[in-house]
Amino acid sequence: MFDNIISGFTSILAVGPILGIIAGVVIGITFGAIPGISAIMAIAIILPMTFYVDPIIGITMLLAVYKAGIYGGSISAILINTPGAAASFLTAQDGHALTKAGKAGKALDMSLFASVSGEMLATLVLILVAAPFSLISLQAGPIEKVFLLLFAFTVIGSMAGESIPRGLLSCCLGMLFAMVGMSSITGAARFTFGYTELMGGFTFTPMLIGILVMPEVFNVIRKRKIPHQEMMITHSPNPADNRISFKEFRSVFSTILKSSGIGTFIGALPGLGSSTAAFIAYGEAKRTSKKPKEYGKGSVEGIAAAESANNAVCGSSMIPMLTLSIPGDDVAALLMGAFLIHGLTPGPMIFFEHTETIYAIFAGFLITDLFLLGIARSGFKFFVKMASLRRYYIFPCVTVFAFTGAFTAGQNMDDILVLIAFTVMGYGMRLVGLNPAVFIIGFILTPFLEQNLDQAMSIVGTDYHLFFASPFSWVFIALSVFFVFSSMRMKQKSASAPLQGKAA
């Protein structure tokens, strides 16, 4: 196996693949960092271009776009508070708080280091134990997935909201919106009120931009009378505030390890996605943290947890895709298309049939992480400078990017209306204390839950006890109860803490 990896490295360290990786990283960061535009568009467009180049170049380049794109989203989230995905919402909360405190450099560094570490760890799992790891995906049938999803819903709903009922209500609203349109199981039209346009449900991209990105524009507009000097990104004079020291990195390293582990596990189960992983990792980090109160208000640890889990999914979602040929998300589906077209049929045999190519691609993944580190790090000054421009240059551009992003998703003007409607709703949710990112996760996971629940019902038939036949079910029921209990206790603690302060 080590021979394979070494020969992989020798074939990747050539002019072609390296240029491909550099181009991919630059494209990915750019697309990821522009609010409203996502890297998946870039991947879909580059895909046909890679048909006729060597698969080592083509696939590593696509993957470089993917990884850099997922990471790039955190840059605009930190600097101008416009998260492009539910996972970046957490980074935006903590990172933007740091930016406002003049510590943008620290937030950017942490998110980059955490992203790269998360990716590296997941990639190592992919390289070393992909085949045994894929057994997780095989063992988790529909019944097990239902329990896993219930666990994800309870953790996310109860950890992320301002209060448990508000968090869970945000999640339920997301679920309700997800059920508009034609059911993929029964073919029935739900809540469409006779409009064909609604048959496909709400288009995801414009909704995402509306709920997560645009409310920040509203915030800026409301503060438009405040002079620029007071809103500007400040630069703390203390150099230690603008970087992550080795000591700081070491202190969050256990958080990164644990979050990457969570991300890798969730990535191996196709369908759950990176946002779910980020929220669960964030919740777990917060639960076990020594400083849980900092979370959401500028916690370096929080950024580390969210970003490493988010990016670990990137690497490990390749595991079910490569070993079982089931893609976990849109991007994995596109990448699988790239593998297929190059004649590398994903499946259990891929490691034996195409050993050299696969290991070269793996080596490319690791090299990509290094390039991402270098290229992104050297771009920080530029990003901060861009984000320090006056508001009336940045936000007209954000408006246009949001419009373009919403339009390009389906090339349909109706989607602009979806964008406007959800912008208003996303802002309203923030006002009344509902969590917009939890709403998005509820929206993403619902079709998956319904599909698995329906399958589980068909499988068990009338033998309902089969629902609880697998130890998996019990483990996740126990975990859900434990998490709800523990977060209730934490909320109680933090509610009574100020009183204690007064008493003392």
Place this chain on the structure above:
Amino acid sequence: MDRRKIDVVLSTFLIIVSVIIFTNDGLVEGGAESDLGSMFLPRLVAGLIIIFAATISIQSFRKLAKGTQPEGQEIITTNGFSGVFIYIGIFIAYWFTVPHVGFLVATPFIMIAVALLLGGRNWVPIIATSVITPVLIYYGSKEFLRVYLPTWTL
């Protein structure tokens, strides 16, 4: 503004909607049979919404009834809302004009309007960015994304 009042109103609205989902069979059309049925999950979610919305509104209602002052996140400030409504207006105008005059014509005006709203008065750079950005986006998405943004159709 007092968020607790909004809580009560909003929760009542959500509960009414959920009750409609619970009782109305006309919300789903066609489709084949499956074990779960098309309305199982929507109804389950509607039930949960009733529970959570009721919890929130009861909590808020009790505080209101006690007559305590709103504190922390319970106060919603409303300064600067007029700008938000203008912005929404601008965006709706954007949606309305693009199919007719095209992306390249509508966008500069929209960008200038948003810049003005945000208090920009440096005319030359604002107009320059408002013209250059849409051109870059238009050709960028045409060449790289192969997305053809709407053009003049009048």
Place this chain on the structure above:
Amino acid sequence: MKNLNKTLATLTAAVTVTFASGAVLAAYPEKPINVIVPWGAGGDSDLTTRIWADAVEKELGVPVVVINKTGGGGVVGTSFVARAKNDGYTLINAGLSNMLVTPNFSNTPYNFDTFTPVVKYTSVPLAIVVAKDSPYKTFDDFITGAKSKRVTQGSWGASSSGTIMANIIANQAGYTTKYVHAKSAADSMVSVVGGHIDSALSFPPAFGPHVKADRARALVINQKMDAFPGVPTFADYGIKGSFGGWSGLFAPKGVPQEVIDKLTAATAKAMKDPKVLAAYQNIGALVDFRHGPEWVSDLEETYKIYTDEAARVSKK
């Protein structure tokens, strides 16, 4: 003033001439062609269409842009094209599901007659697959088993092409199965290999890797394939009909014949390109280039089978 008038007149004349000559001389295609794929990027239909688009682009000389308009089981994208102008610049990726099955079984704002078929480029045969350690060694075992006890079978939606085809097959062979609806055939395969369901309806791209890795076994398939030589066909068991997915291109009704001819000619050339053929083979699709009246009448016949099936089901 007179001069101005004259200038205006000349200008108007010039403009008129340009426009008029434009209308006469403009040969299709003169601007980018949009092909709507009603499914997600990276899926079978998307890949077959992207390969096709990339290949014919060189022949046609204009960009052929693939747009994914997903949702509603393909209905959203397909009805978008049904409403589009029939000038040949908006085309739809047609397949078994969005053209033949869904209009018969769901409430759609279009049907087969709303479109003019242009070409078909690929097809994939349907198969019934079980896990390696399944007690069903042959399709006969499977039929006997399914007649006597509850057998689960992976499909992808209660009114999807998979379930409808499987019903036609099961009806002829006289057995019933309990359908388990996954997101796609590939997802069902994982449930089969993982031992969660007894059998699955599947296509070669989905089951191929698992069969090659000796984790699954195809019991019966719609047509003989070199890659799976020992697998009998439905016809071998006396089951009538053709069961499989296909991918092709339809235009809105009333599209000029010139457009169809141009597209067919470009496709014909593309289908001789070894690179294109290799790309199709890699994704597990059988190249099945068809066009013209004979193909259309075949399609109409198949459409009728599904209309009858829909009537039979609704009578129950």
